[in-house]
Amino acid sequence: MNSRAHQAQQDSLSHARDEFISQWGALGTQWGINRTMAQIHALLMTAVEPMCTDEVMESLAVSRGNAHTNLKELVAWGLVRVVVRKGERREYFEAEKDVWKIFTIVARERKRREIDPALAILNKCEEASRGITSPEGKAFHSQMRALREFVGFASTMSDKVAAMKHGMAMQVAAKLIK
Template sequence: MSAAEDKLNQARDEFIAQWGALGTQWGINRTMAQIHALLMTSSGSLCTDDVMGRLSVSRGNAHANLKELVNWGLIRMIVVKGDRRDFYEAEKDVWQIFTIIARERKRREIEPALALLNKCAEDTKGMKGEDAKAFHNQVKELEEFVGFASKMSDRVSSMKHGLAIQLATKILG
């Protein structure tokens, strides 16, 4: 292996490790994020055996996480003519990756949180007493804010990449 290839592999390994750590912040497990990073930075498609060997994970772990990444829409299965194995490739468009992650986080985290806040607000509507009123008002404010943030996320993720960057520049500039 040449020095350049060794340096590339070192950089890729560092990226995979950090993407794995970042993935836990999205609410996914480290291995799933590491597989995503590996596929995202690979020039071609990889089979389950490639993933297992590169990341030193079991077949079951690799298979389960590949399946979940397909379910999220972050990777897709590829058929290679003449080969019976399943191959996978990642979505590489950064804006698409962002919108997919935003959509999945909304479905898994934001929508259940909104439903809970709505239920708590409904359950305490009209209750008497200072504590009950304070609780109801706080939950209502949280519900309104989370709902607003969810709508803004939907709006931004539905925009074309360039338009979203322009809008962000105006807001932040």
């Protein structure tokens, strides 16, 4: 391939990558994570080499504070790892690229933030209304119980799925689909 054609390919690659980063960031909002965090995740998922804070800042045109906070948040989730290069002081960051690992991490985090607190509330309200004899009281209690049972079930399922290996999950899924 001549150098002009090669350049055209590199251009369309960087265009596609920019598109991915920008759109993934927009999606992040829907998913309840902030735009910058989602953009950094997209940036690092499609980076060949680990990147440092300054590179992230420049690529996305965000402040140091913002880049720093969201990189650390991604590390806290387990979606990004810190890499140190020997002889260098600064930290580099690299994203988990395995889709199944990404899925289990996100599933675990969502369960922690969405399912567990719901379960706590439902347990409390189910308990608090136990033994109330009026019709409204019985209705309330049984509604709390039904919700608690279902959310508890979802919690268990979430754990099971997140603990599965990719192959096993696909095997189970295949049965479900057929």
